[in-house]
Amino acid sequence: MSRTRVALRLIALLIMLSSCGQKFSGISWNFLDRNKLEVRETNFEYFSGKAKINYKDDEHDVKAKANVRIRKDSVIWISFSAIGIQGARCLIDKDSITILNLVKKEYYVFNYDSLSKRFNFDINFEAIQAVALGNLIKEKDRNDEVEKNEDFYVLKQRSGNVSIHNFVSPKTMKIERVEMLEPDSKNTAVIRYYDYQMVEDQAFPYSAIISLFYKANAGTLNTVIEFEYNKAQIESKELKFPFSIPKKYERK
Template identity: 35%
Template sequence: MFRNAPPPPQQDTVAIQPPLKKDSLAVPLPASSVDPKLNVDQIDFTYLVAKSKVSFKSKDQDINNANVNLRINKDSLIWLSVSGVGIEVARAIITRDSIVVLDKIHREYSVYSYPQLSQRFNFALNYDLVQSLVIGNLPLPQNPAQKIKNERDYLLLRQREGKVMVENYIGEENRKLKKLLVVEQPTKNTLKLDYEDFTTLNNFLFPYTSLITLDYQSGSDGHYYQTLLQIRHNKVELTEKNPGFPFNVPAKYRRR
């Protein structure tokens, strides 16, 4: 689906069509600097409420067009309710410390820490990255000293944090993040993202469609895998009113 993929992944890896254009995000052309004071348009809010369709494909799971109710308390927590055939099948809450998932069909629950998930995918993950991917903001704060350059049809902002290199591809006209490439060194594991269907929402441009691809080499078996996530929002609201985040683990649920 994306360019410059790692060596061929395992056969249970899947892709979402259509593929993006063949030009590479990873190989920049010669670029010239633009106004260093240029600010990337960021979405600000207190609470976000959305009704969405989500598809998730990995070596272990295949979820197609699930109905998801999404609620976010900015910089604090993300709440998800997943429904299928008219009933809630799963619920999850993502906080700054962990992710808890309820499997309502099998009456089980799972708890994941970010270090655990980072080790599983061999890629550094944290709450701020997850939230930014969902709402379309920069995954790292913009530093005034960081230069923004012209790159084909985009403005390119390169950032680095520890072993992670981030390339933000920004629309020239609307100053919105359009594409994202995150590469972790020295593994070369990559996270790629493409935002589409921008719609005005409370004076902000909000991406109603996003495609996320994580290509990584497993730290346990050394094989290459691919995980894909597609989000299509049907309705999004930014509000000052707390929508509620009901979540509890029933006593009869077994921990996986």
């Protein structure tokens, strides 16, 4: 598998990383004042969770379990396993993304600058963290547009050449869908958040589906990732993020 394709699948997996056990109160908002659209975001210092992941593309259909730990604005740590065997470990920090393949004894390192150029989108730690939590990928600014349809407030943003449409529930003020389009390549990503439940005093999406359509040598490909938490909690104590690369592992 080419490094480019590995990177694309990695980004697909991370994007999804990141809805109704409790009722939410509605928000009264004057639509004429666009600057007052406030999306409710998940906020904490430490987070941990357990989830099931189903990854499917033109070649693979993989089911795995994942343990996730996050220190907000610092690091995301993920351990993947299948049939009780730990298969991979991923560390995402401010500088890069590193993946250990524990089965093949090899590892990958991706820096954000090269990934951003490759996909024509500003990929960084903050964007990955936002998607994992159901938060805005790009901070609101005065150039954003807001529309209202029958079901959602639609916050329209741009990041370079990529358009981002955030569909926000008027009842919960949480994001339920994100649509991204890179017009030159026609590459698209759609993220859908479901089953929002309260984790302490934070509304958190327990389920997500990501659909990616992108061009490759074989034509337009589709990758779908389904993600479902069975446990999610905000931690009051400091978490550990064990991660080291054995000397015998080969860098790919």
